[in-house]
Amino acid sequence: MDYVFTILILIGLFVILASSFDLVIGHCGLISIAHPIFYAIGAYISAMLSKQYGLPVPVSILCGGVGALLASALVAVPALRVSGDYLLIASIGFQLGLIELAKHFHEIGGAGGLTNIPSFLIKDFGRESYVVLVLVLAALTVLFIRWLTQGPYGRMMTAMRDDELAFSMLGRNAIWVKVAVFAIGSGIAGIAGGLYAHYFRFLEPDQFGLLQSSAVLTMVVVGGMRTTMGPVIGAIVLQLMPQVITFFNLPPSILGPLQGLLFTGLVLFFMFVRPQGLLPAADLWVGRKQQGDAGQSAKEARS
Amino acid sequence: MFELAVVSQILWTSFATSSYFVLFAVAFALVLKVNKVFNFAQAGVMTCGFYAAYVGVRILNLPGYAGFMLGIGGGVAMSFVLEYFGFAVLRQRKASAMFVFIFTLIASQFIAYAVMMIFGTWPTTIFASMFWPVTMVGGIAVSAWDVPAIAATVVVLTGLWAFLKYSRNGQFMLAVADNADLAELYGIQKDRILMLSMVLAGVIVSIGMFLYGTRAQVQAAAATELMLFAVAATILGGIGNIWGAAIAAVVLGVVQNSSILFIPSAWQGFLLFAFLFFAIVLFPRGFRLPERRNTLKRLAVAPQALSDGKGH
Amino acid sequence: MSATLEIRGMCKSFGGIVVADSIDLDLMAGRVLGLIGPNGAGKTSLFNLVCGVVKPDAGSVSLDGRSLEALPTYERARMGLARTWQNLRLFPSLSVMDNLMLGPRAYSADSLMDVFFRPSQIRAHEAEARDRALDILERTGLSPIAHSRVQDISFGQQKLVGVARALMNEARCLLLDEPMAGVEGQTYALIQKAVRDIAASGVAICVVEHNVAFIRDLCDEGVFMFAGKVLARGSVEQLINDPHLTELYFGT
Numbered sequence: 055m056d057y058v059f060t061i062l063i064l065i066g067l068f069v070i071l072a073s074s075f076d077l078v079i080g081h082c083g084l085i086s087i088a089h090p091i092f093y094a095i096g097a098y099i100s101a102m103l104s105k106q107y108g109l110p111v112p113v114s115i116l117c118g119g120v121g122a123l124l125a126s127a128l129v130a131v132p133a134l135r136v137s138g139d140y141l142l143i144a145s146i147g148f149q150l151g152l153i154e155l156a157k158h159f160h161e162i163g164g165a166g167g168l169t170n171i172p173s174f175l176i177k178d179f180g181r182e183s184y185v186v187l188v189l190v191l192a193a194l195t196v197l198f199i200r201w202l203t204q205g206p207y208g209r210m211m212t213a214m215r216d217d218e219l220a221f222s223m224l225g226r227n228a229i230w231v232k233v234a235v236f237a238i239g240s241g242i243a244g245i246a247g248g249l250y251a252h253y254f255r256f257l258e259p260d261q262f263g264l265l266q267s268s269a270v271l272t273m274v275v276v277g278g279m280r281t282t283m284g285p286v287i288g289a290i291v292l293q294l295m296p297q298v299i300t301f302f303n304l305p306p307s308i309l310g311p312l313q314g315l316l317f318t319g320l321v322l323f324f325m326f327v328r329p330q331g332l333l334p335a336a337d338l339w340v341g342r343k344q345q346g347d348a349g350q351s352a353k354e355a356r357s
Numbered sequence: 358m359f360e361l362a363v364v365s366q367i368l369w370t371s372f373a374t375s376s377y378f379v380l381f382a383v384a385f386a387l388v389l390k391v392n393k394v395f396n397f398a399q400a401g402v403m404t405c406g407f408y409a410a411y412v413g414v415r416i417l418n419l420p421g422y423a424g425f426m427l428g429i430g431g432g433v434a435m436s437f438v439l440e441y442f443g444f445a446v447l448r449q450r451k452a453s454a455m456f457v458f459i460f461t462l463i464a465s466q467f468i469a470y471a472v473m474m475i476f477g478t479w480p481t482t483i484f485a486s487m488f489w490p491v492t493m494v495g496g497i498a499v500s501a502w503d504v505p506a507i508a509a510t511v512v513v514l515t516g517l518w519a520f521l522k523y524s525r526n527g528q529f530m531l532a533v534a535d536n537a538d539l540a541e542l543y544g545i546q547k548d549r550i551l552m553l554s555m556v557l558a559g560v561i562v563s564i565g566m567f568l569y570g571t572r573a574q575v576q577a578a579a580a581t582e583l584m585l586f587a588v589a590a591t592i593l594g595g596i597g598n599i600w601g602a603a604i605a606a607v608v609l610g611v612v613q614n615s616s617i618l619f620i621p622s623a624w625q626g627f628l629l630f631a632f633l634f635f636a637i638v639l640f641p642r643g644f645r646l647p648e649r650r651n652t653l654k655r656l657a658v659a660p661q662a663l664s665d666g667k668g669h
Numbered sequence: 670m671s672a673t674l675e676i677r678g679m680c681k682s683f684g685g686i687v688v689a690d691s692i693d694l695d696l697m698a699g700r701v702l703g704l705i706g707p708n709g710a711g712k713t714s715l716f717n718l719v720c721g722v723v724k725p726d727a728g729s730v731s732l733d734g735r736s737l738e739a740l741p742t743y744e745r746a747r748m749g750l751a752r753t754w755q756n757l758r759l760f761p762s763l764s765v766m767d768n769l770m771l772g773p774r775a776y777s778a779d780s781l782m783d784v785f786f787r788p789s790q791i792r793a794h795e796a797e798a799r800d801r802a803l804d805i806l807e808r809t810g811l812s813p814i815a816h817s818r819v820q821d822i823s824f825g826q827q828k829l830v831g832v833a834r835a836l837m838n839e840a841r842c843l844l845l846d847e848p849m850a851g852v853e854g855q856t857y858a859l860i861q862k863a864v865r866d867i868a869a870s871g872v873a874i875c876v877v878e879h880n881v882a883f884i885r886d887l888c889d890e891g892v893f894m895f896a897g898k899v900l901a902r903g904s905v906e907q908l909i910n911d912p913h914l915t916e917l918y919f920g921t
Contacts, residue, residue, distance in 0.1 A: 085455045087462065133637055142458065143395070143588060144637045150585070151630025158623060206770075206778035206795060213760040213771050220758035223720060225746035225774050225838065234781055264581070268466050271459065307477060311577075314470035321463045325456070326446065338818050339762050 059181045063253055065293045066188035067246050070195045072273040072285035074242035079271075080279035080335075081203050082235040083215035087267040088129075088145035089243055091152055092122040094262035096244025097251040098162055101171040104252070111174040115248030122244025123237045130236045134229050141236075149267070156259040167258035174252040188249055195242055200282045202238075204342040211235065212339040265314050272317045276324050278331030287332055292317070362496050367615045373503035374572070375610025376510040379603045380565030381583055382590035383517065384558035386602035389591060391534040391554040398439050398461040399562060399587070400580040401468030406432030406563030407570045407580070408472055410483050424483060429563045436559030439464060440552050448548075465581065472577040480574035487572055506568045513561055514603065520557075530554055534597075582629060586610075589633040671734070673698045673873035674750075674842045679718055679728030681897075688714035689725070690897040696842055696873035701864065703888035703905060704877045707918050711897040712877040713755060716844050720752055721745050733841055747774050751840035753831040755847045755877075759819040765830050766815045769802040770795075772837025798837070805833050808866070810859050825856030832863055842873045849880045861887060881909060893917075 075089045100118035103109045109117070133144035157165040175183045202208060210231060214221045218228050251257055269292065277288025296313050304312065324331060381403070388396045409431025414424035443464060447457050489500040521527040532540040533550045541547045569575065569583065587602075590609055594601030613628050620628075672695035679692040688711040696702055704712045717723040719730050721742040730737045737745050760768050777794035778784050784791060806812045809829050814822050819830060828848055835843060848860055864887055868874050878884050884891060884905050891905040893914050900917075901908060908914055 079455075083455065085458060087459075140637050143592070144634060147585070147589075147630050147633035147637065150582075151627060151634060154627045154630060158627070202784070205784065206776070206791060207781075207784050209763065209767055209770060210776065210778055212762045213768075216760040216762050217758050219722065219742075220754065220760070221771070222741070222743040223722075223746055223752055223754075223758075224771050224776075224834070225743050226771065226776060226779070227741075227743045264466060268463060271463070275459075308474065311470045311473035311478075314466065315474060318463045318467035318470060321459070322467060325460055325463075329450075329452075329456070337762060338764060339767060340764075341767070 056181060059185050061293065061297060062185050063188050063249075065290055066185070066192040067250055068270070068273060068289035068293050069192040069286050070246040070249075071243055071270050072277065072289045073192075073196050073199050074239040074246075075270050076274045076279060076281075076285045077199050077203070077242075078236055078239035080274060081199075081208065081215075082211050082232060082239075084232055084236055085142040086145040086236070087142070087264075087271055088149035089240070089270050090262040090266035091145075091149035092126055092240035092243040093247040093250070093266075094152070094156075094257075094259070095125050096122040096247030097257050098156070098168070098247075099244070100248030101168055101251040101257060102162060104172045105168075105170065111172060111248075111252050115245060115252070118248040118251075119241045119245035122247065123241030126237045126240030127233060130233045134232050134236075141232075150263070153259045153263055163257065165259060167256055169256055171251050171255040171257070173255055176253075184253055188253075191245070191249065196282060196286060201342075203280075204340075206341070209339060209341060265310075265317070268314070268317045268321065272321045274331075275321050276331055278333035278335060280335035281331075281333045284331055284333040284335070292320075364618070366497050367618060368611065369497050369499070369503070371611045371614030372607070373500075373507055374614055375607045376506040377565040377568040378583075378586055378590065378606040378610040379510050380513060380561050380568070381587040382594070382602040382606035383514065383599055384561040384565070385584070385587040386591045386594065386596075386599045387517075387554055387561075388558045390597050390599060391530050392444065392551050393534075393537075394444065394461065395458055395588070396461050396558075397458070397584065397588075398443075398464040398468075399558065400465040400584040402432050402435045402439070402559050403562045403566045403580040403583065404465075404468055404472050404577060405435035406559070407483070407566040407575050408476060409434075410563075410567050410570060411476075411481060411575075414483050415481070415485070421484070425564075425567050428483075428567045429560055432559040432563030432566070433556050435468070436555045437552070440555040444551070444555070445548060448551075465584075469577045469581070476577065478576055478578075480576040480579070482572075482574055483567065483570040487574070489572075502568075502572055506572075509564060509568065513564060517557075517561070517599075526550070526553055582626075585633055586629055589629070589636045592636045593632075672696060673733060674719070674875075675729075675731045676715075676719065677729045679715070679730070680726045681714065681718055681723065681728075682726065687711075687897040689718060689728070692728070692897070692899055694892065694899065696875050698841075698873050699868055699871050700889045701868050701874045701876060701887055703884040703891040704875060704894060705884060705891050705905075705908060705914075705918075706894035707920065709896075710894040712894055713846055714897075715894070716752060716846055716875075716877065719844065720750065746838065749774065749838065749841035750844075751835040751838035751842070752844035753828075753835050753846055753848060755850070757827055757831050759827060759830055759834070761818070761820050763819070764816045765811060765819060765822070766799075766802060766806070768819060768830060768834050769805065769837050770798050772834045773798050773801070774838050801837060805836050809833050809863055810855075823856075825852040825854070828852050829856055829860060829863070832860060836863075836867065840872060843867060843875070845874065845876045845878075847877055847879065849878055849883045857883075885909070 071089065071093060078084050078086060078089070096118035099121040100114040103114035103117055104111050129145050129148045130141060133141040156162060162168055175187060203211065210226060214226070214228050214231055222228050273288030273292050274285050275288075276292065277286065278284030295316065299309065299312060299316070381399070385396065385399055388394055388399070406428045410424040410428030413419045413427035414421065419427070443460055444457070447460060489502040491498045491500050493499075521531060529540065529545045529550050530553065532543070532545060533547055537547050586609065587606070590606035591602045593609070594603070594605035609632055613625060616625055616628055674696040676692055676694040679689045681689040692715060704715070706712055714723065718725050718728075721737065721740060732745070732748055732750055735748065737748070737750070740748070760771070777791045777798065803812070803815070806815050809832070811826065811829060811833060814826060819827055822830070828851075832845065832848055845864070848864070849857065852860060861883065864874065864876070876884070876888060888905050891903065891908045892899055893901040893908050895917050901911065901914060
């Protein structure tokens with residue numbers, strides 16, 4: 055049963071990761087694949103705060119989220135001031151560099167990993183309670199992102215993606231929107247990291263590298279960018295598929311590369327055969343309930 | 358504490374080892390300039406070049422030069438596949454820059470995993486031994502690897518320079534780099550030129566990987582870090598400036614290798630990411646010499662009689 | 670009366686090609702100024718310099734006496750500078766209505782704090798902007814297509830949407846880049862009426878246009894530009910009839 059719980063938790067965490075990543079790369083059009091590093095920052099901060107300083111777990115998870123949010127701004131502000139393309143390179147440098155750095159810090163476990171992270175809920179209420187917590191938070195994340203992208207902020211992100219120059223000529227600050235969305239997405243990933251840390255109770259720098267990046271990217275691309283359910287479906291499908299492979303009892307030296315091959319191969323397949331993903335996004339942005347006259351005239355226009 | 362002999366030894370060795378860094382950076386900068394792509398798939402090309410040479414020498418027991426040729430063949434083949442089945446298709450579909458970039462990144466990861474499946478994750482070299490006989494030149498140990506490596510790099514750079522300057526295809530390449538649509542109007546087959554620059558970059562990185570693989574151990578994921586080094590050099594050298602990238606690569610190579618004088622060796626790997634990050638934050642447009650004044654002046658001079666601003 | 674927009678000593682060259690050569694220009698409230706000149710005279714470049722899209726080599730711009738120099742494009746827009754683009758630059762992923770909704774100087778969601786913590790204020794803002802947009806769409810005759818995608822409407826209508834979007838700003842100064850190119854018939858009349866109405870409300874307007882008839886019908890005054898210089902300023906009639914300018918315009 056524990057096996058099922060673990061898979062459910064992983065699905066929930068990856069729904070959070072994929073949805074927040076879709077907010078950044080899909081809705082806002084920011085090219086970065088360093089999402090897992092903010093997941094890692096959240097995880098490590100939360101783990102250290104609760105283990106070393108005895109903070110209550112929920113508080114340390116929140117601090118992890120805030121830490122990831124601030125770290126993302128640290129990367130985004132200098133990179134975005136130059137141009138959008140640099141964010142990608144800066145963020146990859148940040149991701150791989152930070153992983154390299156973490157391997158050398160023995161205070162946080164170094165390359166061997168951080169162990170004995172305090173657990174949460176499980177002792178008192180059983181694993182089911184943690185599953186419920188993660189799945190509820192995953193649902194809230196999906197709803198939050200849907201709410202944000204279908205509101206006036208979503209209209210703004212859509213316009214910015216279309217034409218940044220025209221966007222700023224209307225009085226909108228494109229850099230601020232990008233930094234803000236990048237920070238929100240990364241902050242959410244940080245919270246997911248905290249949730250990961252206090253369930254699995256073990257963290258190691260290498261698990262947040264490029265393999266993780268391609269996994270999350272695959273979920274978004276395969277599921278369908280800029281859709282509410284796309285990243286959710288992507289996360290579920292891609293979380294279950296590797297589980298199937300584990301039944302073949304392959305040696306770990308084959309299993310790792312095989313999973314990587316599967317993830318990257320799927321992205322390549324979808325990029326060329328079905329670039330819109332399983333759930334294609336509509337090409338016209340529609341906000342939530344266009345009120346009053348507008349809704350009326352929409353109906354008239356259609357009839 | 359630093360004796361002159363030690364310092365000059367380290368400087369020489371780091372200069373020699375920067376030879377392959379230069380090749381990786383030049384290839385990356387060339388593709389960025391001509392094809393307008395941050396080609397992270399270069400890591401995949403590098404991996405293919407290395408393993409083709411490895412198969413030739415270590416598995417088929419061919420002599421070194423045959424392995425060298427096989428290595429180039431491997432790199433070129435992978436470049437061809439990427440351009441023909443990847444970039445060309447995406448171009449035709451008018452895919453966004455983000456899409457193309459993700460493609461390069463995922464393609465390089467895909468190749469790395471495929472190679473891991475075939476060859477495992479254990480590091481290897483092209484020749485069974487990576488120790489080279491050493492000659493003392495004025496107190497500095499010069500290995501039998503150093504001189505051919507530097508010579509090969511110089512030959513490649515000179516060849517590339519001559520190619521771009523004097524050959525028709527090279528000039529076409531610069532024309533496409535300048536303005537692809539205009540070049541096409543003048544009858545240059547854009548797709549052919551873009552393929553050519555890709556393949557050329559494939560040749561250059563394969564030579565670089567052969568140099569690297571005869572001196573250091575390589576595993577499937579190693580190419581990514583080597584390529585990130587090229588990215589840092591390209592940014593520092595000023596985007597669009599191939600020779601700037603080459604110089605930046607030498608400087609970064611020497612700094613990284615000689616850093617052993619100042620910091621523990623465990624931290625050397627981290628230095629690369631520091632370079633990358635600082636390159637972007639501090640020198641986003643590269644170190645630039647003042648631009649040469651373009652002599653193309655607008656010739657039309659406004660007639661004096663009309664400049665009183667009142668008309669007639 | 671002092672000028673709404675003041676351009677002083679504006680200079681810019683790109684690698685030896687001069688697009689602005691110490692340009693001085695005043696735009697007056699309620700008046701429409703036409704910028705005339707051959708292609709490459711630097712008309713659109715002047716707009717780009719004023720909007721902060723391109724950084725000048727020298728020179729200053731001020732709007733209502735406040736200097737715009739240090740401000741990025743979006744802040745200039747927030748101070749009441751609006752423009753349209755030669756190649757339209759509408760947002761294809763948004764409906765006509767939503768294109769307009771982004772136009773106000775202060776947008777409902779500019780502050781994330783408001784988005785998260787003051788939903789009622791956002792709603793009020795949105796409703797207000799929607800009313801204004803509906804009003805503008807009504808006046809420009811775009812109401813029937815308010816919820817169409819911008820790529821599904823005619824070219825003339827797209828131009829009109831561009832102007833309408835700029836109007837949402839309630840700008841003090843409006844720069845129109847070839848609003849009439851490729852427009853005919855009823856839409857022509859609509860754009861013309863729209864521009865007149867805006868000027869009448871006290872906005873300073875500058876129009877780049879090749880359509881001489883439109884310039885003559887609409888502009889109170891004209892400026893002839895050539896090779897980055899202002900060569901002449903006067904009534905449109907004067908400029909058009911000047912043999913030297915005609916020669917420069919068509920080239921010999």
